[in-house]
Amino acid sequence: MASRGLRRKKSSLQEVKLAVVGAPSVGKSALTVRFLTKRYIGEYDHQQDCKYKHEVLLDGEPILFEILDTCPKSLEELPGSEVAAWADALFLVYSITDRASFTYVRRARQSLQLPPDVPLALVGNKADMVHLRQVSGEEGEILAKDFECTFKEVAAAEQVSQVGEVFLEVSREVLALRRRCKHSLLDRMLGNKTARAYARGKSDSALPKE
Numbered sequence: 001m002a003s004r005g006l007r008r009k010k011s012s013l014q015e016v017k018l019a020v021v022g023a024p025s026v027g028k029s030a031l032t033v034r035f036l037t038k039r040y041i042g043e044y045d046h047q048q049d050c051k052y053k054h055e056v057l058l059d060g061e062p063i064l065f066e067i068l069d070t071c072p073k074s075l076e077e078l079p080g081s082e083v084a085a086w087a088d089a090l091f092l093v094y095s096i097t098d099r100a101s102f103t104y105v106r107r108a109r110q111s112l113q114l115p116p117d118v119p120l121a122l123v124g125n126k127a128d129m130v131h132l133r134q135v136s137g138e139e140g141e142i143l144a145k146d147f148e149c150t151f152k153e154v155a156a157a158e159q160v161s162q163v164g165e166v167f168l169e170v171s172r173e174v175l176a177l178r179r180r181c182k183h184s185l186l187d188r189m190l191g192n193k194t195a196r197a198y199a200r201g202k203s204d205s206a207l208p209k210e
């Protein structure tokens, strides 16, 4: 009985696909592993992009996260449009101790050619290394304004909840965007007046499934 219940729950799980983009060695894997396992792995050796699937509670609702941890071999290797096509949201990660990695996220953002409403989070990692800081917090904030996205400095090496919150926050944006899309689809299907009344009076669970 219990396993049947579980299977039913899994089939209705919402999926959120996140891509973690950034220059080599900024801590993309450390952040991903921190979020998924709450552990810090200092040396994470992988030579190619890795995908992880993991179920995580988001505001009490189980969400199936798929995370693409990208692995550029050099500063010249930028993420392609296939990453943007796959992802529901993107993390643009740099290290506050590495100015070249800050420049990289700007170039990566351009090369991705994202549709306008894809949620983004700009993340300055290695915030524990302030003595080696090369990128100020203000510069991060200015770039985030330019990207029209959230910004946070974190330290995968030391923080658990703060790192988790960055992932969860962008996922909330993905779910909110999906809800808005459903509403506007309803708008188009039912005519504006009826659809607005429907959206006001009904909870999301009452909206048609995708």
Ligand SMILES: Nc1nc2c(ncn2[C@@H]2O[C@H](COP(=O)(O)OP(=O)(O)OP(=O)(O)O)[C@@H](O)[C@H]2O)c(=O)[nH]1
Binding pocket: 022, 023, 024, 025, 026, 027, 028, 029, 030, 031, 041, 042, 043, 044, 045, 046, 070, 071, 072, 125, 126, 127, 128, 129, 154, 155, 156, 157, 158
């Ligand atoms: N001090 C400090 N070091 C960190 C932090 N996050 C990661 N590191 C270190 O930075 C190095 C690179 O971390 P990774 O997680 O492998 O970085 P990556 O961006 O996935 O690297 P690639 O897979 O090569 O692109 C490792 O030596 C980590 O221990 C952090 O928050 N603080």
